[in-house]
Amino acid sequence: MRIILGVGGGIAAYKSAFLLRLFKEAGHEVTVIPTAAAEQFVGRPTWEALSGRPVSTSVFDAVDTVNHVRLGQEADLVVVAPATADLLAQAAAGLAGDLLTNTLLVTRAAVVMVPAMHTEMWQHPATQANVALLRSRGTVVMEPASGRLTGKDTGPGRLPEPDEIFAFALRQVREAPAAGASPLLGKRVVITAGGTREPLDPVRFLGNRSSGKQGVALARAASAAGAEVELIAAHMDVAPPEGVKTARVETALQLRSAALDAAGRADVVIMAAAVADFRPAEQAGTKIKKRDDAADPVITLVRNPDILQELVQQRRDSGTGPELIVGFAAETGDSRGDVLEYARQKLERKGCDLLVLNQVGQDLVFGQDQTSVSILHRSGDEPQTFSGTKDEAAEAIIARVAEELG
Ligand code: CTP
Numbered sequence: 001m002r003i004i005l006g007v008g009g010g011i012a013a014y015k016s017a018f019l020l021r022l023f024k025e026a027g028h029e030v031t032v033i034p035t036a037a038a039e040q041f042v043g044r045p046t047w048e049a050l051s052g053r054p055v056s057t058s059v060f061d062a063v064d065t066v067n068h069v070r071l072g073q074e075a076d077l078v079v080v081a082p083a084t085a086d087l088l089a090q091a092a093a094g095l096a097g098d099l100l101t102n103t104l105l106v107t108r109a110a111v112v113m114v115p116a117m118h119t120e121m122w123q124h125p126a127t128q129a130n131v132a133l134l135r136s137r138g139t140v141v142m143e144p145a146s147g148r149l150t151g152k153d154t155g156p157g158r159l160p161e162p163d164e165i166f167a168f169a170l171r172q173v174r175e176a177p178a179a180g181a182s183p184l185l186g187k188r189v190v191i192t193a194g195g196t197r198e199p200l201d202p203v204r205f206l207g208n209r210s211s212g213k214q215g216v217a218l219a220r221a222a223s224a225a226g227a228e229v230e231l232i233a234a235h236m237d238v239a240p241p242e243g244v245k246t247a248r249v250e251t252a253l254q255l256r257s258a259a260l261d262a263a264g265r266a267d268v269v270i271m272a273a274a275v276a277d278f279r280p281a282e283q284a285g286t287k288i289k290k291r292d293d294a295a296d297p298v299i300t301l302v303r304n305p306d307i308l309q310e311l312v313q314q315r316r317d318s319g320t321g322p323e324l325i326v327g328f329a330a331e332t333g334d335s336r337g338d339v340l341e342y343a344r345q346k347l348e349r350k351g352c353d354l355l356v357l358n359q360v361g362q363d364l365v366f367g368q369d370q371t372s373v374s375i376l377h378r379s380g381d382e383p384q385t386f387s388g389t390k391d392e393a394a395e396a397i398i399a400r401v402a403e404e405l406g
Contacts, residue, residue: 001028001029001076001077001173001182001185001224001225001226002028002029002031002074002075002076002077002182003023003028003029003030003031003075003076003077003078003079004030004031004032004033004071004072004075004077004078004079004103004107005019005020005023005030005031005032005033005051005079005080005081006032006033006034006035006078006079006080006081006083006087006100006103006104007032007033007034007035007038007042007047007080007081007082008035008037008038008080008081008082008083008084008086008087008116009034009035009036009037009038009039009040009041009084009086009087010038010041010082010084010116010117010159011041011150012081012082012116012158012159013034013038013041013042013082014041014042015081015082015159015161015162016032016042016081016082016162017042017046017047017050018162019079019081019162019165019166020032020047020050020051021050021162021242022162022163022166022242022243023166023243024050024051024052025241025242025243026166026220026223026224026241026242026243026244027220027221027223027224027241028223028224029053029224030051030053031051031053031055031071031075032047032048032050032051032053032055033055033056033057033071033099033100033103034047034055034057034100035057035087035098035100036057036098037084037086038057039057056099057098057099057100058098058099059098059099059102061099067099068099068102068103068106069102069106071099071103071106072102072103072104072105072106072107072109073106073107073108075103075107075109076109076110076173076182076185076226077109077110077112077169077170077172077173078103078104078107078109078110078111078112079111079112079113079114079165079169080100080104080111080112080113080114081113081114081116081159081165082114082115082116082117082159083113083114083115083116083141084115084116084117085115085117085121085122085124085126085127085130087100087101087113088113088115088127088130088131088134088141089126089127089130091104091113091130091134091139092129092130092131092133092134109173110140110169110172110173111138111139111140112139112140112141112142112165112168112169112172113134113139113140113141113142114142114144114159114160114165115127115131115141115142115144115157115159116144116157116158116159117144117157118149118150118153118155118157119149119153119155119156119157121157122144122156122157123156140172142160142165142168143156144156144157144158144159144160145158145159145160145161145164146158163243166243167243170228170243173185173226174186174226174228182224182225182226183225183226183399183402183405184222184225184226184227184398184401184402184405185225185226185227186226187226187227187228187267187268187405188227188228188229188230188265188266188267188268189222189227189228189229189230189266189267189268189269189270189401190229190230190232190259190262190263190266190268190269190270190322191215191218191219191222191229191230191231191232191269191270191272192215192231192232192233192234192255192259192269192270192271192272192273192275192307193212193214193215193216193218193219193231193232193233193234193236193240193272193273194210194211194212194215194233194234194235194236194273194274195207195208195209195210195212195234195235195236195273195274195276196208196234196235196249196250196251196252196254196255196273196274196275196276197234197235197250197251197276198251198252198276198278198279198280198304199250199251199280199283200280200283200284200288200299201283201284201285201286201287201288202284202285202286202287203287204287204288206276206278206279206280207235207276208274208276209274210234210235210236210273210274211236211237211238212233212234212235212236212237212238213236213237213238213369213390214272214328214358214371214390214393214394215231215233215236215270215272215273216231216236216238216239216240216241217390217391217393217394218270218272218394218397218398219231219240219241219244220241220244220391220394221391221394221395221397221398222268222270222398222401223241223243223244225398225399225402227268228245229244229245230244230245230246230247230262230266231244231245231246231247232246232247232249232255232258232259232262232273233246233247233248233249234249234250234255234273234274234275235250247262251276251279252275252276252279252304252305252307253279253304253305255273255275255307256304256305256307256310259271259307259311260307260310260311260314263311263314263315263321263322264321266321266322267322267323267324267405268322268323268324268325268326268401268405269311269322269324269325269326270326270328270397270401271307271308271311271325271326271327271328271352272328272356274330275304275307276304277303277304278301278302278303278304279301279302279304280299280300280301280302281300281301281302282300306350308325308327308350308352309349309350309351311325311352312325312350312351312352313351316351323405324353324354324401324404324405325352325353325354326352326353326354326355326356326397326401327346327347327350327352327354327355327356328355328356328357328358329342329343329346329347329355329356329357329358330358330360331343331346331357331358331359331360332359332360333359339357339359340357340374340376340383343355343357343374343376343383344376344380347376347378351378352378353377353378353404354375354376354377354378354400354401354404355375355376356373356374356375356376356397357373357374357375357376357383358371358372358373359372369389369390370387370388370389370390371387371388371389371390371393372385372386372387372393373385373386373387373393373396373397374386375396375397375400384396384400
C-alpha cells in the first residue's frame with residue numbers, strides 16, 4: 001500500500017519512527033510528511049533514512065511533480081501521528097498552509113489521526129469540537145491512550161504505542177478501501193511457508209531444505225498489496241515479516257489443521273510450504289538409542305494427507321471457501337518428463353486454481369535469493385514465466401492473484 005505518514009510537532013514524534021518501521025517491514029511504501037514544528041523534534045534525515053524516500057514539509061518543494069496534490073491522490077492510507085491540537089484544528093477548518101494539510105484536503109483515502117497532547121488540551125471544548133467535526137466527515141480519530149505525559153502529569157493524551165496504531169490504521173483502510181486503491185485491499189490471504197518437521201523422537205526429525213524465504217516474500221507482497229495476511233509458518237530460516245499475523249507449526253498434521261481452519265475465513269490460500277509427504281509411523285517418546293546388536297534401524301513411514309487437495313475438496317464439499325487456491329510445485333524433472341509437464345499433471349491432480357512451478361535442485365531455489373517461476377492456470381492457458389529475486393517473484397505472483405480476483 002502507499003501510505004502517507006503525517007507527523008505533527010509534538011514530543012511523541014519519535015514514536016512515529018517506530019510506526020514507520022512497522023509499515024516498512026510489512027512491505028508498504030511510506031512517504032513521511034512532517035510539519036515544520038515536527039522537525040523541531042525529529043529531523044528530516046531520520047525520516048528519509050527510515051522511509052527511503054525524500055521528505056518535504058512545503059508545497060514549494062518538488063513543484064514539477066505537483067507534490068501537494070499527487071501525494072494525497074496516490075495514497076491508500078493517511079496516518080497522522082502525533083496529531084497535535086493545532087493540526088486537528090487546521091484539518092477541521094480545512095486550512096492548507098503546508099504540505100501535510102494540503103494532502104489532507106486532497107486525499108480520498110482513509111485518514112487516521114492519532115492525537116497526542118496534554119490532557120487539558122485534549123479535553124478543551126475547542127479540541128473536542130474539532131474532533132467531532134472531523135469524525136462527522138469520515139476522518140477516523142483514534143482515542144489517545146491514558147498514562148504518563150511529557151512532564152509529571154498523567155491522563156488521557158498519550159500517543160498509543162506504535163504497534164497499536166499500526167494495527168488500528170490497517171484495520172480502518174481494509175474496512176473502507178478508497179476507490180482505485182491497492183489491489184488486495186479488503187482481501188484475506190492465508191499463506192503457508194517453510195518446511196515441516198516430522199519427529200522421530202524428542203531430538204530427531206525428518207525435514208527438508210525449504211528456507212521459507214518465498215513464503216515470507218509472498219506474505220510481505222500480499223500485505224503491501226493491502227491484504228490482511230495470515231502466515232502459517234513451519235520451520236523457516238528467516239523471520240516472518242513484522243506486523244503479519246503468524247501461526248507457528250511444526251508437523252504436516254499441525255499445518256493441515258491450521259490451514260483448513262484458516263481457509264474458512266480466507267479469500268485466497270497460497271500453499272507455499274514444503275509439506276513432508278511422509279512421517280515416521282511412530283514417534284518414540286524417548287531418544288532412540290544405538291542398540292548392542294549393531295542392527296541397522298528401520299524407520300517405517302506413513303503418508304501425510306495432501307493438504308492442498310483437502311483444501312480443494314473442502315471448498316467443493318461446502319460450496320464456500322477461498323475464491324482462489326494456489327499450489328506450488330517443486331520439480332527437478334527427470335528422464336520421464338520435463339518440469340512443465342509434471343507441473344501440469346500436478347495442477348490437474350490437486351485441482352487448485354493456480355500452480356506456481358519452481359525448478360529445484362541442489363543449488364537451485366532452496367535458500368537462494370534468485371528464483372524462476374512459471375504460473376500455470378487451471379484453464380491450461382500458456383504459463384506466465386518470471387525470473388528475478390524471490391521478492392520480485394512474490395510480487396508477480398501476488399499481481400496475478402489480484403488479477404484473478406478481478
Ligand atoms: N502439499 C500439500 N500437502 C502435502 C504435500 C504437498 O498440501 N502433503 C502442497 C505443497 O504445499 C505444494 C503442493 O502441494 O503447494 C505441491 O507440493 P509437491 O511436494 O511439489 O507435490 P507432491 O504432491 O509432494 O508431489 P510429488 O512429491 O509427487 O512431486
